Amino acid sequence: MEIGEAMQLIAEEAERQGFLVRQTRSSMWHFRKGGDNWLVAPKDAGDVLEVLRVLISAGLDWSFKD
């Protein structure tokens, strides 16, 4: 799975769970929940895991994933 595909998967699940998700003009991912905004630009797999870690800390439930 490439970085873009992994981020798409995370974005879709985050959106399903109530996060507002969009891509900015500079292709960063913008996740919003309540008054919290995260803008991320993952460049490698480690960055993707970091994004997921941040979103899980913000309440994203990823536990159902195998």
Added chain:
Amino acid sequence: MSWYFELEFVGDLRDEHLDQAAEGASIAHYQETLGVLRLRAPLDAGEYEAAMNEAIQWPVRLTGAAALVRGGVLTGPDRLIIETSAARSRGWDLLGSAEIAERLGVSTARVRQLEQRPDFPAPAVELAGGRMYRADDIAAFGKGWHRAPGRPRKRQSDA
């Protein structure tokens, strides 16, 4: 050594500012109620002194945030955090192989071996980028794990 930097600014950012404010950071977090912007980035910087020197240079490379400061939208930076990835992970609930290696006092290659054991915890998250484990599960494994020094002994039947 892998280091992590975080800079904090304060201001009333609007949606149109966020893209610019995040420029140069790997993750930007803006808390609207508090008006706090945190910009984070990893850097490979050798030992502490080299990390300090890199940290001093880093705000200059955050051109978007710097422009917002000049424009009066943001003030700061008023906080700078410099930490190793190991120090940063101490409060985390989820750990990758580098953090597990640090906690168990082994190499990441050894972590990959340990992952094959039936008593090693199941990952909480698995992506193409790797697996992440719950810190509590790793702590429990670390307590119960019998570390015999040296190579495992051959069984009689192997001899």
